[in-house]
Amino acid sequence: MPATLVENDTAMSQVLCADGCDRVARLVITSCEAFDNYPPGLPGKAIALAAKLPGGLFLATRQLRIRWLRRGPLGFGWMAKRPIADDELDRWLRPLLTQGEIRRDLRKYAANLDRSVLVVSAERLRDFDRPVLVVWAREDRVMPPAHGRALAELLPQGRLVEVEDSYTLIPHDQPGRLAREIRAFVAEASGGEREIAGS
Secondary structure, three states: OEEEEOOOOOOHHHHHHHHOOOOOEEEEEOOOOOOOOOOOOHHHHHHHHHHHHHOOHHHHHHHOOOOOHHHHOOOOOOOOOOOOHHHHHHHHHHHHHHHHHHHHHHHHHOOOOOOHHHHHHHHHHOOOOEEEEEEEOOOOOOOOOHHHHHHHHHHEEEEEEEEEOOOOOOOHHHHHHHHHHHHHHHHHOOOOOEEEEEE
8 A cells, every 4th residue: 555655864765766666655754864965964974984993883882871972963962953851862872882783784884875875866756756745954954954955846746844943853853843744745645545654
């Protein structure tokens, strides 16, 4: 059954939909990697660099145990405009900090990033002929707002909504606004279908 795919903070739905993907009836893209912003912003570039240095990723992840450091621009400080509760961040980071397999996979991924993948995918999205809602944080410091506008313009059925008072993690900073925009988009574009898948 065709679904609405909702993407947040990762560009994988862009890659998927650039190849067509008949199961996706509608797409919602929130502030995420796009075009050449890969790895994204200062935090992404720092992790990619750490992954290439012997022991770098281990050291970088250990610093995330220090709560005031993870609130800085190299951590989550530019990702969310409102502070993320320490217990929530602890839950998010626990697998990375406690499981070597997770760090190994992150190292492989971050050390082999190919920014051309998103550039090529963006160009191929011009052929994605289904409704797309692009929801972008107007004040985003990691994912450039110009990228949200450019995505909406290149998509044949793209529509842009810019969200005030938020950084990248719109579901954290403006969850009510994001939910309303998605509900309205699905109701308008689906003709009654309500299935939603998240990424």
